[in-house]
Amino acid sequence: MSKADKLGVSSSFARAQPVGVSSRRAAIAEATGAPTSGVIPPSEVPIEALAHNPFNLREDLTELEELAASLTVRGQLQPLAVATRMAFMEAHPGNAEGLGRAPYVVIDGNRRLAAAQRAGLRTMQIHVNDSLASSAADILESALIANVHRVDVAPMDQARALQELVEVHGSQAQVAKRLGKTPAWVSQRLTLLNLTPELQDKVETGELKVEPARRIGRLPQGDQASAAEEAVNAVNPPRQRTRPAPAPTPEPGPELSPSASPRRITIAADSPDTIADALTAHLTPDDLKAVTELLLTRI
Numbered sequence: 001m002s003k004a005d006k007l008g009v010s011s012s013f014a015r016a017q018p019v020g021v022s023s024r025r026a027a028i029a030e031a032t033g034a035p036t037s038g039v040i041p042p043s044e045v046p047i048e049a050l051a052h053n054p055f056n057l058r059e060d061l062t063e064l065e066e067l068a069a070s071l072t073v074r075g076q077l078q079p080l081a082v083a084t085r086m087a088f089m090e091a092h093p094g095n096a097e098g099l100g101r102a103p104y105v106v107i108d109g110n111r112r113l114a115a116a117q118r119a120g121l122r123t124m125q126i127h128v129n130d131s132l133a134s135s136a137a138d139i140l141e142s143a144l145i146a147n148v149h150r151v152d153v154a155p156m157d158q159a160r161a162l163q164e165l166v167e168v169h170g171s172q173a174q175v176a177k178r179l180g181k182t183p184a185w186v187s188q189r190l191t192l193l194n195l196t197p198e199l200q201d202k203v204e205t206g207e208l209k210v211e212p213a214r215r216i217g218r219l220p221q222g223d224q225a226s227a228a229e230e231a232v233n234a235v236n237p238p239r240q241r242t243r244p245a246p247a248p249t250p251e252p253g254p255e256l257s258p259s260a261s262p263r264r265i266t267i268a269a270d271s272p273d274t275i276a277d278a279l280t281a282h283l284t285p286d287d288l289k290a291v292t293e294l295l296l297t298r299i
Contacts, residue, residue: 043079043125043126043127044123044124044125044126045104045123045124045126046122046123047113047116047117047121047122047123047124048102049102049103049104050080050082050102050104050105050106050113050124050126051085051098051099051100051102051104051105051106052098052105052106052110052113052114053088053105053106053107053110054092054098054099055092064111064114064115064118065118067111067112067115068115068116068118068119069119070115071112071115071116071119071121072119072121076112076116076121076124076125078109078112079109079124079125079126079127080106080108080109080112080113080124080125080126080127081106081107081108081109081126081127081129081132082104082105082106082107082109082126082127082128082129083104083105083107083128083129083130083132083133084103084104084105084128084130085099085102085103085104085105086130087130087133088105088133090133091133104126104128105133107129107132107133108132112124141165141178141179154204155189155192155203155210155213156192156200156203156204158189159189159190159192159193160193162175162186162189162190163190163193165178165179166186166190172186172187172190188214189214191214191215191217191218192210192213192214192217193217194217194218194221195213195216195217195221195224196221196224196225198225199213199216199224199225199228202228202232207232208228208231208232209231212227212228212231212234213228213231215227216228216231279291
């Protein structure tokens with residue numbers, strides 16, 4: 001069995017390498033069966049041919065159920081940006097263990113791949129672009145740029161990715177230039193890494209909001225806890241016990257006689273005499289006089 005077959009790679013990947021391939025790339029191809037060049041990138045592949053990028057900046061793939069449902073109902077609307085296994089291994093030598101036997105590594109679209117796997121899709125559309133993985137820094141940049149404007153990227157994950165880029169390129173200014181951002185934008189996000197581990201955990205859980213956390217990150221770590229507590233209380237002030245308001249005291253008014261309290265009078269209306277007798281028996285003279293006057297006004 002050929003090495004290509006052992007790795008689950010299609011026979012087209014086992015073809016002879018063309019002239020001009022670097023000795024390093026040819027050696028990797030010989031060891032793995034991955035393609036070098038001269039292979040037409042497919043636009044749709046079995047889902048088993050795709051591996052997650054082990055260096056994906058998202059540590060947590062969120063809201064997969066909703067995206068899986070969308071893929072099931074609407075299908076895949078945007079192809080995944082992938083690099084060949086060969087290009088990825090050149091950028092990350094010795095890091096093929098997490099790739100399994102897949103001939104492609106997803107650079108942008110790891111969340112969609114995870115949702116598609118959950119939805120049970122059998123194939124996915126891809127766009128092959130090895131320039132995204134020409135180096136470890138390029139892979140990181142590609143993942144970061146694809147996610148910079150997405151609200152579901154955790155702020156701490158973004159800050160860690162930016163720090164890795166600073167280590168690669170040497171300065172925040174260079175990273176800002178490559179990402180098309182201002183140095184202040186990069187610096188502001190990197191301040192989260194100056195927080196104490198406890199406060200970084202609070203940023204990740206959402207207890208401490210990102211904007212005050214960035215301001216607190218500029219303080220000495222000894223002053224951060226009190227500032228964070230103040231920021232949290234400003235957003236979620238502690239609950240105070242409230243006593244029910246006392247019932248309003250009724251305004252003083254004229255005292256009512258017992259006869260003035262509401263009561264029911266049953267009258268057998270056999271004749272005007274029986275009605276008059278019933279009213280006379282139940283009403284005081286003053287009330288009887290008032291009723292008489294009311295009746296006269298209605299005649």
